[in-house]
Structure formats: C-alpha cells, structure tokens
Amino acid sequence: MKQEATDAPASTDFIRTIIAEDLKNNKNEGRVHTRFPPEPNGYLHIGHAKSICLNFGIASEHPGGLCNLRFDDTNPAKEEVEYIDSIQSDVRWLGFDWQERLFYTSDYFEQLYQYAMQLIKDGKAYICSLSADEIRQYRGTLTETGKDSPYRNRSVAENLELFQRMRAGDFEEGAHVLRAIIDMSSANLNMRDPTIYRIRYTEHPRTGKKWCIYPMYDFAHCLSDSIEGITHSICTLEFENNRPLYDWFLDRLKLKSHPQQIEFARLNLSYTIMSKRKLLQLVEEGLVSGWDDPRMPTLSGLRRRGYTPEAIRTFCDRIGVSKTNSTIDIAMLEHYLREDLNKRAPRVMAVLRPLRVVIDNYPEDKIEWLDAENNPEDSTMGSRKIPFSRVLYIEQEDFIEEPPRKFFRLSPGKEIRLKHAYYIKCVRMEKDKNTGEVIELGCTYDPQTRGGWSADGRKVKGTSHWVSAAHAVKAEVRLYNHLFIKENPEDTQPDKDFISNLNPDSLDLLSGCMIEPGLKNAKPGTTYQFLRQGYFCADSVDSSEEHPLFNRTVSLRDSWAKIQRAQSRS
C-alpha cells in the first residue's frame, strides 16, 4: 500500500478535516479505521474506485490506520460468488490490501440476531404482520404522517416467540417482519418503524440454507461497523437520510463503539453511466460484450482497455471529495491516463490504415536495421532495431494529393521524414482505375538522411510512422470511443431511456493493420504507444500470436484534428 503521508500535498477535503480534528481531540483513542463495504451484486466501477481510494487512502495516511474489506451480503436474492471474487481481485489490482481483514456481514448473522432479540426485549422492536402493501400504506407519504401498525403493541414475550419462529422457518415469506419502534410521524420516513428483518427462503452464497431471515441494510450496516471497531463510516450522499437510523440502533443497543457516518458525493463521469443496475442491463442485453468490455467504466473493463491502477488512483486523488453533486469531465480521467502512460509506454510503430509506398531509388533486396529509441521520456528504456526496406506502409491519412493549409505531411513533390529512418519525397502516385483512390505512392529517399537527420540542416516539418511491408505483422485493432453520445446519458427524449443514447460508433474494428515485427509477441495487458496515434494494449482475451489484436486505450492528443475542425468551422 502506498505510504505517502510525507510527500503528498496535505489533502484538505472535509472528511480528512473531520478525521484530523477527531485525532486532535483523541477521539477513538487516536485510531483511524475505515472500511470499504461493497454489496456483491455486480462488478466494481470507477465510482467505487473513488470510494476505495478514499477509504484505503485515509487509513494509509495515519500510523496504525486500517481499512477493512467487508461484503455487505444481506440480500441473497441479488448476490453472487462471481461478484465476491471479482471485487477482491479488482481492489487488489487497484493496489490496496486489506491484509487479514476480509469480512462479510453474514459473518455476523448470529450476533445481529442477538442484537435484534435485545431490541425486542427492550421493547424497541416488534413483529409486524401487515403485508408489504399495508406497511407502505401505514407509512404515510412525504407530506402526511404515518399511523401505527396494529401489531405495534404486541407483548415482548409474543414478539420474542414470533421472532424465534421466524428464524425457525415456521412462516411463509412476507408473513411477518421485525420492525423497530421509533416514530410513525417522523418527518424522516426512514424513522417510521423501519423493517429490520425479513423472511427469505433464498440460499445465501455463504451461509447456504442456514438462515431464512435476513437483516436489512440499516440494521446490519451500523452494527457491522461497530463490531469491527470502525471509527469513520464513509458512504455516499443517498444515505444522509439514513444516518439518524444508523445512530439510533447504536444508541439503543448502548454500544461503546459508535462509528461516525460521513457522506460524500459519488462520482459521476461524462459520457458514461455508473449505476450497477444499468451496467448489468448492458451486459444482460448483450449491448456490450460483458462486464469487462473495454468500453465499460468497470475496473475490469478499464483494465482490459489498458488503464493502469496508478492513473486511476491519481485521478481519484485529484478529483477531490465533497458533498456537491457533480459530473467530472471524462477528459480529466483520460488526462491522468496519458500522463501515466507517456512515462512508461514503449513507443512502437503501427500503421492502422496502410498505404503502400515504394522507395524507387532504394535497392530491391536491401534491408537495413535502424535504431529506434523505445521512449524519449525515459532513456533507460533503451532502443530496438527496426527493419527498413524498399516497400513500406505509411498511414493513409499522412498523404493528401491536394493538401489543405497547414498540412505538413506527404503530398506530391513534398518531402517528409520517416521516423528513425530517412527523408522521402513523393514523386508519383498510382490510382485505382475505377475509384480514383490513391493505392500506391512512389517516393525517393535521400541516403544522406539516415536516422532521420540531414547534414545540410534542411528542415522537414512532417514526420510519419511506417513499417516495412516485408516484415510487418498483420493485426486487428479496436478503436474505442465514448459509450454514449450524450455527455449525460440520462438526457433522453421523453419516451426513451439511456439505451437510446448508446454511441453506435463506440467500437470501430480495423482489420488490415500493419505493426512492426517485434509486436508479434506483445504481452496482453502491456500498453504501447503506437507512435502519433495513441496507447494500445494487446487484448487479454482475444489476442494471440497468430492473430494479434490491440485495444486502443486512449488516443494521443491530436492538434492537427483541432486545426482541421477550426478550418472547417470557418
């Protein structure tokens, strides 16, 4: 785990301020203990990363600080082992370690049951035999107070017996629930005798058929926090209205460990969605290839796309923590990704849309192995040899027959530099007789410019990447774009939902790409910079030595594209 309390600029978000204040007042005997409490009902996404970085980060900033991983598994209807496994590997991949503190709310089911019994004995809870529908009606509305359940006055003895029989499986689902006795006229609906146990004959991923009653979140969560000695229970804004209930249970049960719940605003990102329910819908309806589709904001999707944990952590550190509902521009995520990849990604050459180029004055059978640096940002990454020969491929978009203003690349009569190789000048074009499309270029090279330098100091403005046709390896490349066309995918026509905002061009498959020979053995998961184009990684699922397949992680910033956009605007 990262330990950067000293060199990191002091973070001053409101949560860390509260904790610093608590420490100053020697609250919690100077302990700082947080937890990350996912429900295993889906895969983790970038929004969870914010919470993970916050909780584990805060713990790591204090000597002796701890952060638990706890699965909030109180609803067996939605939870699965697949999710339990993926969540653990995602948290680890992000770079955090819960050591031996892996917990499950289900670990505490017996203890939670005893707490519930205590509440009943203290006259603070009762068995309600109203139907779900009736309970809703009795609860009242936002503006009307509720009314007491007719079962509210059952005797302690009767409540005790019924609760035990609920556990024993004597009743049907829905026949009874256990409810707290609070206040049916509270302005906070959460306090109108909330349900704390319900009957469910559903097999639980961990406890199997041992239980047929399951505690509700509000009851289980605060008590689990208390049992684990959590000092600061950090959650998202939608739980603000639940905080009085969180405190109510801990106060009524007179628990000495009373964690403080603090709410912060969840992460929203432009051009994507963060709802687990909606992500699940994309998966189930086959609109993406799975939870790890590289277009998904899930950690497994981002990982497969080529995102690094470091970039995600930096992003989470920089976006800040507050209580303001906000949407962060996805460009900021991409910025920290590029910043990270720029330092570490080896440079290679790959031609995505090849245009054949013949160097007319280069000997037929000659091959030169030229030096190419692996990363101008980091000389310790060394260099490699790349083959140069008479027939090459360059990028189609690096040639225009009639170049617009400010176009520095190849066109008839113009000279450019081939990266790491020679200056070449375009002397002829071959066109398809039917379409008129340029299918081959004839160029001459200047032998005096080997390595890309000219002794006479002559300058060329454009530099292109290229591959030797005889040596190139054919590959497929997946170009990814935003999953949604709208900055806010929920911004839809009245009768449509977010699906209607799916970007039809979120995936562009290129099949005839030509990559430099060394890339044949690219290890899946390692990210390269394809010179002048972007960062790409071999796909961890579909790439093989026989059929190399690369995902575009993120494009390079493209100022030529901006110039073009400006030109077309004017």
Next chain:
RNA sequence: UUCCCGGUUGUGUAAUUGGUAGCACGCAAGACUCUGGAUCUUGUUGUGGGGGUUCAAGUCCUCCCCGGGAAGCCA
C-alpha cells in the same frame, strides 16, 4: 406540499476559519520538438440573487431562487 443536503470561471476542487479568490482539467495563443505527442510560456467574463452586520463577507445573519436525495420486506 414535508424533511434532509448542496450551490466558487466551461468542468472539478481549494481559500490560513472574517483579510490578495488559488490549483487541476478543458479551451485559446505562442515557443520548442525526429511523435501535429511530450515539455515550456501566456491567456481564460467565477463566489446563485436581494437585504443586513463589519474597516473588511465566498466565509456570519436573513429572505428568496435553483439543483439533488428521501415514501423497498434493495443497498
């Protein structure tokens, strides 16, 4: 209509707790460059509104406006 929470440049987020509104991203212009990448420089109409307290208000008081959340036997 009830309760809770929020509102600082285009987007996020700070402001020593009443004392120069800063940082990052984005955008724009320029410099530099064997990646139109990176890097560097410069710029970039901001405290939701009205009153009030004060020498001084993003910060305190007050009224209003706007946004979000809350009526699961979900979390």
